[in-house]
Amino acid sequence: MQMTPTPMSEFDPALLSSGELHRSWLEVPIGLNEHARLPLLAIRGAAPGPTALFVAGIHGDEFEGIAAIPRAMRELDPSTVRGTVLALPVGNVFAFHSQSRTSPASLDGGNLARSFPGRESGTPTERLAAALFAFATRLLGPDDLVVDLHSAGTRYRYSRLVGFREIPGPARAASEEAARHFGNIDLSVLWSIVPTRGMFNSETSVAGIPTVAAEAPGQGSCSDDDVQFYADGLTNLLRYMGMTPGPRPARDSRAAASVTEILAGTDGLFVTQVEADERVSSGQVLGRIIDAFGELRSEVIAPHDGRLTALRTFGTVYAGEYVAWICNE
Ligand SMILES: [Zn+2]
The missing domain is CATH 3.40.630.10 (Zn peptidases)
Known part of the structure; x- marks a missing residue:
């Protein structure tokens, strides 16, 4: 070296x-x-x-x-x-x-x-x-x-x-x-x-x-x-790219998917009810944001069907931070 x-x-x-x-x-x-x-x-x-x-x-x-x-x-x-x-x-x-x-x-x-x-x-x-x-x-x-x-x-x-x-x-x-x-x-x-x-x-x-x-x-x-x-x-x-020998990889012909970003509506502790990569449906509760008294501050709801391509796993969250992405497949 x-x-x-x-x-x-x-x-x-x-x-x-x-x-x-x-x-x-x-x-x-x-x-x-x-x-x-x-x-x-x-x-x-x-x-x-x-x-x-x-x-x-x-x-x-x-x-x-x-x-x-x-x-x-x-x-x-x-x-x-x-x-x-x-x-x-x-x-x-x-x-x-x-x-x-x-x-x-x-x-x-x-x-x-x-x-x-x-x-x-x-x-x-x-x-x-x-x-x-x-x-x-x-x-x-x-x-x-x-x-x-x-x-x-x-x-x-x-x-x-x-x-x-x-x-x-x-x-x-x-x-x-x-x-x-x-x-x-x-x-x-x-x-x-x-x-x-x-x-x-x-x-x-x-x-x-x-x-x-x-x-x-x-x-x-x-x-x-x-x-x-x-x-x-x-x-x-x-x-x-033709830079190394070997079989050329197959072409992925799927439609490319965008993601919908879902933001926390309030500060608090994000208690999740789903797992990352799971398929979710429109209206499904993905998690609840609660305060230190256990009171509900806001719910995080899936706006449409799709694959949950991102999920916040760190418990506390500030309002405006993203808590999930749902793929528009
Ligand atoms: Zn990065």
């Missing part, structure tokens, strides 16, 4: 020896005299081809992708790779080290996944966002692929969701087509994602780079099945 960090802004994959897995550190200046150091796994193939960039850990408490990226990279035979595979398993190292979704309050409390495209002269989290975004847009273009792996984190449980941002532009169709080749169709929902700005995967989509985003069950855990689901998806996408 190369221990001397390379400035992220100067990293050049063309300088890597081809046909082997490189592990090293990339350095991002975040203040007067401080740097963030991000682990990088990289393979430059012997033959030219597209570039794939795998990113996880943009939220520090979302673990499946952090474990899946090195698993997928280590299972590749570097001598057979066409093009370049770059992988940053821990996007927000500050959040990861503090066992937190966001950067710790002692740094700036920033949510990296709401900070893109970043600000070079901003807070440490904004500078990290600017460096990651510049890395992606400098090294990738319309024939390449970004994969941004997320998870439910510590306060929710999700279904496995694989999708693309509904952001109009040149990357929209290619992003959807790539998401349709993640594989493991029986195990996941094909997801049409709201065009919210500020996430890594929304800003790379806006920048014209085909981008797949995914969610895993989470709830603070990191199950081997979910890690393998993600690792298989990355392997399938490399085959789909």
Whole structure:
């Protein structure tokens, strides 16, 4: 392993020896005299081809992708790779080290996944966002692929969701087509994602780079099945891109589903009556929000039939936080 960090802004994959897995550190200046150091796994193939960039850990408490990226990279035979595979398993190292979704309050409390495209002269989290975004847009273009792996984190449980941002532009169709080749169709929902700005995967989509985003069950855990689901998806996408040999994954031809977000109407303790991934019907009570005297403050009701693709599993909730998603399949 190369221990001397390379400035992220100067990293050049063309300088890597081809046909082997490189592990090293990339350095991002975040203040007067401080740097963030991000682990990088990289393979430059012997033959030219597209570039794939795998990113996880943009939220520090979302673990499946952090474990899946090195698993997928280590299972590749570097001598057979066409093009370049770059992988940053821990996007927000500050959040990861503090066992937190966001950067710790002692740094700036920033949510990296709401900070893109970043600000070079901003807070440490904004500078990290600017460096990651510049890395992606400098090294990738319309024939390449970004994969941004997320998870439910510590306060929710999700279904496995694989999708693309509904952001109009040149990357929209290619992003959807790539998401349709993640594989493991029986195990996941094909997801049409709201065009919210500020996430890594929304800003790379806006920048014209085909981008797949995914969610895993989470709830603070990191199950081997979910890690393998993600690792298989990355392997399938490399085959789909023609970057590694092997059978091209089957195309998922289902209609892509959006989700309805259900917000807590009141603060309180959310007592759930359903399980994540369960099918629910219109009008069904998903849970009750109570106060410390046991009085009912509000009920959480399913607005329509569908699969419960997200459920808040952390007991207390503030008004306006989401408590569930129902898939519009
Ligand atoms: Zn996330």
